[in-house]
Amino acid sequence: MTQTADPRAGAPAPVDEIKIGGLGASRRRVEDNRFLRGKGNYFDDIVLPGMLHMEILRSPMAHARIKSIDASRAWAIPGVRLILTGEALATRNLGWMPTLSYDTQAVLATDKVRFQGQEVAAVIADDPYIAKDAVTAIQVEYEPLPPIVNPEQAVAPGAPIIRDDKLGQTDNVVFDWEVGDQAGTEAAFATADVVSRLQLHYPRSHPCPLEACGAIADYDRATGKLTAYLTSQAPHIVRAAVALIAELPEHQIRIISPDLGGGFGNKVPIYPGYVVAILASILTERPVKWVEDRTGNLISTGFGRDVYLDGQVAMRKDGKILAVKMNTLSDHGAFFADAQPSKFKIGLMHSAFASYDIPYAHMASRGVYTTKAPGGVAYRCSFRVTEAMFFQERMVQAAADDAGIDQAEFRRINFVKDDDFPHRTPYGFLTDSGQYNKCLELALKEIDYEGFLKEQAEARKQGRLLGIGISTMTEPLGAGNSREYDILGIKMFDSAELRVHMTGKAMLRTGAKTQGQGHETTWAQIVAHELGLPAEDIVVEEGDTDTAPFGMGTYASRSTPVAGAAIAMAARKVKAKARKIAAHLLEVSEEDVEWELGRFYVRSQPARGVSIQETALAAYSNMPDGLEPGLEAVSYYDPPNLTWPFAAYVCTVEIDPETGVWDVLRFVAVDDCGVRINPLIVEGQIQGGLTEAYAMASMQFITFDADGNCIGSNFMDYLLPTAWETPGWELHEVVTPSPHHPIGAKGVGECATVGGPAAFVNAVVNALSHLGVRNIDMPMLPDRVYEALTKRTDVSGAPPVKTD
Amino acid sequence: MTSLFEEISDPTPDDVPVNRVAITVNGQKRTADVEPRLLLAHFLRQGLKLTGTHTGCDTTNCGACTVLMDGKPVKSCTVLAVQAEGREVVTVEGMASGSELDSVQEGFKDEHALQCGFCTPGMMLAARALLNENPDPTEDEVRFALSGNLCRCTGYQNIVKAVLWAAAKDRGEDPTQAVEKYTAKQKGANQ
Known part of the structure; x- marks a missing residue:
């Protein structure tokens, strides 16, 4: 018997990918190493020599004409x-600034205030206590105007025009926008056996990162350079915007986004405070720091949601959905400052019903101005996807109830099937991959769905109110591609730059x-995966526009789908060059060089090889003739499509019939976000x-009273669990790789916020369904639930808030 | 005018009252002349450059500014510096000794109990205070002890694990096993 020689004899043991991170x-x-020691570097931790401190005076009224400002x-x-003041800014053409949605926003109010908390004046002083003292000493005389706190009031005949600053604006409508096949949808509705209708309000919410916003602007007259430390999720967009707004040359603007104490979409827009701080630094020639307080953050900066839905589902008797109609009415506040791709007026609301195989759909969306703070940011979601999936899953539950079909079975009937990808959604998106039914079945098994239904029936006999809610969502994450997605004309790609030093560190x-x-x-793990360098040998740096390659920043769960892909591509470029160096070192032609993690070797002789670190050393010390020295690469990645993670969330609740208080019994989450980089x-x-x-x-939630006062501008009113x-x-997890992402990953940061709310609401409504309750608007406060269960009625939460 | 910002200011007007305070911070006695209205949080951050103490709200709700004063957790955004006169204050910078982390810090790292890191210093000090009083807390006791500290990133589950991890380590038990025991119990048992 002959023994085959081990082809790997003499070769080093393969690199264990998990061990190298x-x-x-x-x-x-x-x-964590710095955060745990209190050595994070948040913007407020930065102290510059000679720094002044800024405080903002805000409007106490929702809508009023400014008659005079006395700062003496x-x-x-x-x-x-x-x-x-606004007047001082106006003389420098800075009274107004562009928003991210092609509207304008007052920096400091000149003519009117249009929401409570709007920026009216700013004081720059030696210390923040003095600045605060001085702000309260400014006297502003206001002439009150009628407030508008919901879309109904905004479009009512005779409503005051909020944006009388805009030429040709004769009403309070921001946009009317539609998408889908109206004729096909109407025809399908005409043939339906059952039509289910649901109306509800997704309340205004605020991302509320624990660190509020702020800035340190540092203009150096001598060099003409502006350095600004900003709480920004997208520093390059800020640089471009500052170049346009402040008319400073872009190469003389350095935006540094240091450690951020959370963002969740709140830190994407450009806020008046940033602009005023920059101007103040230019005027005083001193660094100026502005630290937003919590009330300033909640009352004036980018909120999310505030959308009303009128939705209809047309079905056959057997539960097959034939078509969907959605009318949305959104409240954008006083300025249309949504942070979203410019082509889509109501963000990616039309990603709704992507989980289901539905032939026809139509959506008509109207946006209106109100005397509320501007925003419409992607609060932990991909541009209104939270609303889209909430509406979808609430409509699906109502439709299942109306069709008399079990809510899990109803979803099985209508899911997009595993072999039906890429799938065109009824509103025109192309989903990439998924195993929807597998996720749902796993979630149902884990929660013991059948068992719970029995328990629920038993409990009802004893007067106990148990409910179970399902939410099966998919969402489009990772904007671009650049054909469809841009912000202010800047295409939505992202970038990575990888430099491998001569000792193999990077x-x-x-x-x-x-x-x-x-x-x-x-990010280091992606490089480790591509190159076999230990993750601990790679340092990652972001947020400084003077050093980082141009990118669109982090929001809408786009980092892994876009920047993560760029990292993989940059690493592959590095590997391609390293292969040439390896061929040179191994004295073979490049075609004869094979790769295994961390190592090139000669195809016929696996024992003869060089590590990636050895090629790095050679890139600076022993390069082949004709090859540029160095080992680095930049990649700009324009994704071919969005990634579509999927999740099945199942929640069980019990409601106390005496108080309306509901408790979560269990919550099972099955997430499929493709390949997980770091579980x-x-x-x-x-x-x-x-x-x-x-x-x-x-x-x-944030609501408003009839006078336009913001309820929810501090942590006494704005309740966080x-x-x-x-x-x-x-x-639990299921893994369906994205077919178009270099490492098969999908976005995940926001799935749970997007898909989660419907699971809770569906569960509470399910517990009350036998009483005829179809909807309780979020948040499901105990008094709302109590009203629903005692009066056997739906409960609306739309502003103005009810007063006793 | 507070002397903490004196670097560039005009001379303090005579009508601004100033008090001298002596506060022991992380074992070191520090003195300063401060306005009576100066918050302890600002004394620590601006005055002593101990920027690990964060401020996340102005209403004593979020707990990001939690420090220990004479061993008890207090929210330093609603304690005046003059109230800390003669007291012992511990901030996050005082938790580790040299390169050796406090077990709570270790637990937070091991159990991935932080994301943006902003609530972390206050959260860890609240946890440290709990464990000093109660070396073997239940999950409910941990959750209750931390209910004055808000976190927007983690959902608290890993924070609870981290504190149980640290408690087990302090007791000389295997911290990983303690967390596994908790995770197993967690399943299907919110109530």
Whole structure:
């Protein structure tokens, strides 16, 4: 018997990818080392020599004409260096600035105030206490105008025109926009056996990162350079915008986004405070710091949601959905400042019903101005996808009830099937991959669906109210591609720059910006996966526009789908060059060089090889003739499509009939976000996302009274769940790789916030369905639930808030 | 005018009252002349450059500014510096000794109990105070002790694990096993 020689004899043992912190490793986070010691570098931790401090005066009224501003008492306070009003800004053509949605927004009010909390004046002083003293000493005389706190009031005949600053604006309508096949949809509705209709309001919510916004502007007259430390999820967009607004040359603007204490979409827009701080630094020639307080953050910066739905589902008797109609009415506040791709007026609302195989759909969307704060940011979602999936899953539950079909079975009937990808959604998106039924079945098994239904029936006999809610969502994450997606004309790609040093250590920079997602940890894992360099040998840097390649930043779960892909592509470029060097070192032609993780070797002789580190050394010390020295690459990645993660969330609740208080019994989450780079971090993102979903479903919202006063501008009114209220989460996974992403990953940061709310609401409504209750608007406060169960009625939460 | 920002200011007007305070911070006695209205949080951040103490709200709700004063957790955004006169204050910078992390810090890293890191210092100090009083807390006791500290990123589940991890380590038990026991119990048992 002959023995075959081991072809790998003499070759080093293969690199263990998990050990080097590659793909799939639950690597502990590198950024934690500084955060745990209190050595994070948030913008407010930065102190520059000679720095002044800015405070903003805000409007106490929702809608009023400014008759006069008297700052003389404020000027008299020792330590006050500068006071700016709208008038002062207007003389420099900075009274107004463009929004991210082609509208304009007042920087400091000149003519009217249009929402409570609007920026009216700013004081720059030696210390923040003096600035605050001085702000309260400014006297403003207002002439009140009628407030408008909901779309109905906005379009009522005789409603005051909020945007009388805009030429030709004769009403309070921001846009009318539609999508889908109206004729096909109408025809399908005409043949339907059952039509289900649901109307509801997704309340205004605020991303509320624990660190509010702020800036340090530092203009150097001598060099003409502006350096601004900003709380920004998208520093390059800010640089471009500052170049346009402030008319400073782009190469003389450096935006640094240091450690961010959370973002969740709140830190995408450009806020008046940033602009005023920059101008103040130019005028005083000193660094100027502005620290937004919590009330300033909640009352004036980018909110999410505030959309009314009138939705209809046309079905056959057997539960097959034939067509869907959605009319949305959205409240954008006083300025249309949605942060979203410019082509889509109501974001990606039309991603609704992507989970289901539906031939026809039509959506008509109207947006209106009100005397409320501007925003419409992608609060932990991909541009209105949270609303889209909430509406979808609420409509699906109502439709299942109306058709008399079990809600799980109804979904099985209508799901897009596994072999039907790529799938064209009824509103025109192309979903990439998924195993929807597998996710749902796993979730039902884990929660023991059949068992719970029996328990629920038994409990009802005893007067106990148990409910179960399902939400099966998919969402489009990772905007671009550039054909469809741009912000202010800038196409939505992203970038990565990888430099491998001669000792095999590397530096990676991207156009994304971490704000808690752990990019410093996971990005290195992608490089480790591609090149076999240990993740700990790669340092990741983001957020400085002077050093990072141009990118569109981090929001809408786009980092992994876009910047993550750019990292893989940059690493592959590096590998391609390293292969040439390896061929030179091994003295063979490039075609004879094979790759295994971390090592090139000669095809016929696996023992003869060079490590990636050896090629790096040679790139600086022994390069082949004709090859440029160095080992680095830049990649700009324009994704071919969005990635479409899927999730099945199932929640069980019990309502106390005496109080309307509801408790989560169990919450099972099955997430399919494709290949998981770092499972530990992915699970952390899902747990956090579910908690924000729970927050919106149970307590967190901003509303307004009839006078336009904001209810929810501090943590006494704006309730966030604590460790005590927050339920435990049971997580499970299914993996369907994205077919077009270089490593098969999909976005995940926001899935749980997008899909979660419907699971809670569906569960509470399910518990009351036998009483004829079809809807309770979020948040499902105990008094709303109590009203629903005692009066056997739907409960609306639309503003103005009810007063006793 | 507070002396903490004196670097560039005009001379303090005579009518601004100033108090001298002596506060022991992380074992070191620090003195300063401060306005009575100066918050302890600002004393620590601006005055002593201990920027690990964060401020996330102005209403004592979020707990990001939590420090220990004479061993008890307090929210330093609603304690005046003059109220801390003669007291012992511990901030996040005082948790580790040299390169050796406090077990709570270790637990937070091991269990991925932080994301953006902004609530983390206050959260860890609240947890440290709990464990000093109660070395073997139940999940409910941990959740209750941390209910004055808000976190927007993690959903608290990993924070609870981290504190149980640290408690087990402090007791000389295997922290990983303690967390596994908790995870197993978690399934199907919110109530």
